[in-house]
Amino acid sequence: MADVMAPPRRRLPKMGDTTISLGLSVLVLLALAVFFVVPVIAILWRSFDTGAGYGLGNYVAALSDPRIWELVVNSLAVSGLSAFCAVTLAYFYAYALQRTHVVWKSALRMVVMLPLFAPSLIQAQGLIFLLGRNGIFNRFLGFDIEIYGFWGVAIANTLYTFPYAFLILSAALAVADARLYEGAIVMGARPFKIFRTVTLASTKFGIAAALFVAFSLSITDFGNAIVIGGNFDVLATEIYSKVIGQAQFHLGAVIGVILLVPAALSKLIVERISKKQHSQVTDKSVALQIRPNRKRDWLFGTYAGLIVGVFLSVPLIVVFASLVKLWPYNMSFTLQHYRFDVQNGTAPLWNSIGVAMATAFFGVIAVFAASIVTLKFRTPLSGPISFLATLPASIPGMVLGLGYVLAFNSLSNPLNFLYGTFPLIILLYIYYNHAQGYLITATSLKQISSTFDEASTMLGGSALRTLFKVTLPLLWPTLLGVGVFFFMRAMVSLSAVIFLITPQTQVAAVSVLQLADRGATNQAAAFSVCIMGIVILMLLLVRTVLWAAGARGVTLIR
Amino acid sequence: MKFQTASITAALMLTTQAYAGEITIYTSYEEDEAAAFLDLAREAMPDVEMNMLRLSTGDLAARIIAEQGNPQHDVIWGFAASTIVNPEIEKTLEPYAPEGIEGIPAAFKSADDKWFAVTGYMAAFCVNNERLKDKGLEMPTSWADLTDPAFKGEVVMPNPASSGTGYIQISSILQMMGEEDGWALLDDLDENVAQYIKSGSKPCHAASAGEYIVGASYDMRAIKNIAEGYPITMVIPSEGSGNELEANALVASSDNKEDAKRFLDWTITPEAATAYGKWKAIVTMPGGEKPQQFLDAGLPKDTSDVLHPTDFKAAADDRTAIIEEWQKRYEN
Numbered sequence: 034m035a036d037v038m039a040p041p042r043r044r045l046p047k048m049g050d051t052t053i054s055l056g057l058s059v060l061v062l063l064a065l066a067v068f069f070v071v072p073v074i075a076i077l078w079r080s081f082d083t084g085a086g087y088g089l090g091n092y093v094a095a096l097s098d099p100r101i102w103e104l105v106v107n108s109l110a111v112s113g114l115s116a117f118c119a120v121t122l123a124y125f126y127a128y129a130l131q132r133t134h135v136v137w138k139s140a141l142r143m144v145v146m147l148p149l150f151a152p153s154l155i156q157a158q159g160l161i162f163l164l165g166r167n168g169i170f171n172r173f174l175g176f177d178i179e180i181y182g183f184w185g186v187a188i189a190n191t192l193y194t195f196p197y198a199f200l201i202l203s204a205a206l207a208v209a210d211a212r213l214y215e216g217a218i219v220m221g222a223r224p225f226k227i228f229r230t231v232t233l234a235s236t237k238f239g240i241a242a243a244l245f246v247a248f249s250l251s252i253t254d255f256g257n258a259i260v261i262g263g264n265f266d267v268l269a270t271e272i273y274s275k276v277i278g279q280a281q282f283h284l285g286a287v288i289g290v291i292l293l294v295p296a297a298l299s300k301l302i303v304e305r306i307s308k309k310q311h312s313q314v315t316d317k318s319v320a321l322q323i324r325p326n327r328k329r330d331w332l333f334g335t336y337a338g339l340i341v342g343v344f345l346s347v348p349l350i351v352v353f354a355s356l357v358k359l360w361p362y363n364m365s366f367t368l369q370h371y372r373f374d375v376q377n378g379t380a381p382l383w384n385s386i387g388v389a390m391a392t393a394f395f396g397v398i399a400v401f402a403a404s405i406v407t408l409k410f411r412t413p414l415s416g417p418i419s420f421l422a423t424l425p426a427s428i429p430g431m432v433l434g435l436g437y438v439l440a441f442n443s444l445s446n447p448l449n450f451l452y453g454t455f456p457l458i459i460l461l462y463i464y465y466n467h468a469q470g471y472l473i474t475a476t477s478l479k480q481i482s483s484t485f486d487e488a489s490t491m492l493g494g495s496a497l498r499t500l501f502k503v504t505l506p507l508l509w510p511t512l513l514g515v516g517v518f519f520f521m522r523a524m525v526s527l528s529a530v531i532f533l534i535t536p537q538t539q540v541a542a543v544s545v546l547q548l549a550d551r552g553a554t555n556q557a558a559a560f561s562v563c564i565m566g567i568v569i570l571m572l573l574l575v576r577t578v579l580w581a582a583g584a585r586g587v588t589l590i591r
Numbered sequence: 592m593k594f595q596t597a598s599i600t601a602a603l604m605l606t607t608q609a610y611a612g613e614i615t616i617y618t619s620y621e622e623d624e625a626a627a628f629l630d631l632a633r634e635a636m637p638d639v640e641m642n643m644l645r646l647s648t649g650d651l652a653a654r655i656i657a658e659q660g661n662p663q664h665d666v667i668w669g670f671a672a673s674t675i676v677n678p679e680i681e682k683t684l685e686p687y688a689p690e691g692i693e694g695i696p697a698a699f700k701s702a703d704d705k706w707f708a709v710t711g712y713m714a715a716f717c718v719n720n721e722r723l724k725d726k727g728l729e730m731p732t733s734w735a736d737l738t739d740p741a742f743k744g745e746v747v748m749p750n751p752a753s754s755g756t757g758y759i760q761i762s763s764i765l766q767m768m769g770e771e772d773g774w775a776l777l778d779d780l781d782e783n784v785a786q787y788i789k790s791g792s793k794p795c796h797a798a799s800a801g802e803y804i805v806g807a808s809y810d811m812r813a814i815k816n817i818a819e820g821y822p823i824t825m826v827i828p829s830e831g832s833g834n835e836l837e838a839n840a841l842v843a844s845s846d847n848k849e850d851a852k853r854f855l856d857w858t859i860t861p862e863a864a865t866a867y868g869k870w871k872a873i874v875t876m877p878g879g880e881k882p883q884q885f886l887d888a889g890l891p892k893d894t895s896d897v898l899h900p901t902d903f904k905a906a907a908d909d910r911t912a913i914i915e916e917w918q919k920r921y922e923n
Contacts, residue, residue: 100918100922161800161802165800165802166801166802166803167722167800167801167802172801181785181786259789259790263785263786264786264787264922266922270753270789273753273789274750274752274753274789276653277649277650277652277653277753278649278750278752278753278754278755278789279752279753279910279911279914280649280652280653280656280674280677280679280680282653282656282657358820359819359820359821360800361800361801362721362801362820362821362822363820374623375622376622376625376626376643376645435653435657438654438657438658439657439660442657442658442660442661442663443660443661444660444661449661452663453663531646531650532650532653532654532657534644535615535642535644535663536615536642536643536644537642547622547645548622550621550622550647550792551621551622551623551792551815552792552795552796552799552812552815552816552819553819554796554800
């Protein structure tokens with residue numbers, strides 16, 4: 034991706050810069066190797082373990098089984114559909130926020146992030162509360178909806194990937210050069226043509242990146258498919274059956290490798306789509322002023338309202354379920370579910386807050402460094418780094434989690450001392466979510482023209498000086514948003530961390546799983562409400578700090 | 592609160608390195624049971640620092656196998672017998688016969704002393720009373736009843752490929768009825784099954800939530816959901832109920848075997864047996880009365896009347912073949 038993303042290099046960098054660029058690139062690559070590549074290889078090489086030596090036997094067996102091909106088709110169909118829906122819906126939503134005068138923008142931004150605020154387990158449960166055979170629609174409103182199966186998974190995955198697509202697309206639509214629009218208007222282009230030739234064309238990279246992320250997240254997610262898929266199986270649930278159901282790592286690993294193929298293909302396609310994306314903010318840019326247009330604002334306002342309704346319904350039903358005695362039989366109000374009797378009580382919540390803050394801080398540094406070395410400091414390592422930086426999106430959490438165990442629990446690993454500690458959990462969260470963080474940052478960074486860098490370099494600024502004096506000041510609102518994103522992910526992700534927790538390092542999402550496992554659905558909902566509350570509080574807190582610091586125009590979620 | 596302070600202190604130390612007087616226990620007992628048992632164990636052995644990690648059977652099995660190069664635990668406690676015999680897990684165990692092991696019948700322990708089981712669970716249906724009444728159906732009492740076309744689309748079962756509970760249900764039907772009749776029954780059942788859910792407890796939760804009439808699950812899940820207040824009835828299939836044992840074992844790599852063995856000794860004391868009786872429908876050693884709540888839910892006083900004597904060895908040996916055949920018949 035890097036080679037097509039990067040602007041052509043117009044002059045040779047100075048000697049000192051090369052050292053810094055190379056040094057930082059090596060550092061980024063090393064970290065990706067140690068905390069991503071090694072664990073993934075540690076688990077995936079097992080796919081060659083046939084029980085009688087190493088070979089391709091498992092692959093031959095798997096690929097000659099017609100069942101696998103059916104799963105491939107299922108996976109591609111459901112992930113393709115939900116990626117398409119999520120990106121389309123998110124694009125117009127982001128458009129409404131960035132290019133029209135709809136009201137209550139901050140609230141609109143917050144609401145569609147809600148799926149990131151609670152463990153996906155509880156969101157799927159919320160969807161069943163709403164649309165299940167005994168859910169609100171069927172039980173109280175007289176509908177006859179059957180949610181389990183292909184459509185259920187497609188809906189759940191669309192909701193689940195929408196916020197990621199929105200974050201990327203919103204970053205892409207945030208900046209625009211008014212001159213292009215004026216030119217188009219002067220030439221007499223109609224609004225739709227302007228949208229197609231200017232807006233869509235200038236956000237190609239964002240669209241491609243959003244499609245890639247949404248598709249990869251859907252195809253690697255097994256949580257929604259397990260809860261709501263019924264008998265509709267996909268590749269990710271097959272890994273779950275092999276590894277968790279039958280303890281056959283080698284067969285699970287084969288499917289883990291197969292899962293990399295569509296992900297890698299989608300990445301290639303994305304690269305083609307995003308070719309020749311130009312920077313949006315150059316030294317000559319004129320910031321786009323959004324013209325008043327009542328009709329347009331009404332149209333997009335209604336659309337945003339509909340989306341908000343959908344995104345509010347699931348968390349609201351979860352909050353409601355946490356406050357009633359026994360959903361759906363006894364709807365009398367109670368606070369009893371907030372008296373948590375799960376092991377360790379609320380301690381995991383506090384652990385998670387610390388872990389999530391550290392993840393946010395170090396996660397931002399990691400993806401910022403990765404974006405800089407791939408987009409601004411061109412070195413021979415830029416290509417491999419850009420490839421590795423987005424690869425984590427194609428690895429199911431369960432696979433990466435087990436890979437961490439295999440890699441870091443081994444006594445021959447010099448980093449073995451990290452095993453069983455919070456720092457390793459933090460590293461897992463950073464690299465598990467690396468692709469999304471990197472793509473949001475890169476999308477933003479791409480909008481900033483390299484002419485700024487060149488001007489700075491020509492004026493005698495070193496690469497580092499340009500970075501701190503030019504790039505960071507333009508990019509920091511995005512980085513703040515990425516930090517918030519990492520924070521949210523570390524509060525709620527479950528599938529990978531389940532293999533790293535120890536009696537001493539319990540995290541909040543696992544408590545939700547324990548409660549749901551033992552049938553205390555209402556209490557699990559209550560615990561999730563606490564997690565959601567913490568995330569919202571954190572957002573408000575950061576907002577207040579920013580406001581107090583005088584940065585009033587900055588939004589945390591772009 | 593006590594746990595909380597302990598866990599925060601421990602968390603601050605950021606380490607799991609075991610020292611003398613400390614043991615790490617891996618368990619798949621349900622979270623509330625495990626906490627209750629552990630409280631008692633701590634009382635009985637106040638000088639031993641006990642760290643417990645609770646994960647579901649499948650997650651814990653994957654964890655143990657992934658950690659086998661450098662195991663972090665000293666003891667396995669309450670872990671499915673059909674999974675503990677997995678060669679990759681069994682090879683990490685060390686034979687140990689705790690004091691008083693003679694009290695446990697031979698069927699509930701391994702011949703080479705690698706594991707013994709004090710508790711277990713058996714297959715049971717959760718039947719949603721409300722939904723049953725709405726559809727005007729009779730309370731089913733057996734697997735055969737569930738093949739009645741009236742139940743079409745109203746039965747959910749665990750998927751044996753991803754759930755141990757699901758596997759014991761299938762394997763016990765095949766063991767009880769023989770291959771031919773067993774598969775014939777499963778074929779008929781498949782006509783009515785709406786979903787093969789990928790967990791052993793979720794079918795009961797789905798029936799409890801009123802999503803389906805019948806969820807094939809296991810005894811304690813039904814009893815606990817009744818206690819939560821869900822309008823369900825527990826039915827133990829009249830053909831006989833397949834069962835799973837929850838095994839305890841000593842981990843060969845433990846660096847504190849002395850305390851680990853003391854812990855295992857404690858798990859078969861009469862005191863522990865009494866505690867198990869309050870939480871478990873199957874206790875393999877004498878002692879402990881069944882709580883009234885269990886009997887009210889429909890559990891017989893003597894569960895051996897309804898249990899099918901499972902051949903665990905055969906169940907484990909045939910696992911891959913049976914799951915393959917099952918997938919061929921009922922998936923896709």
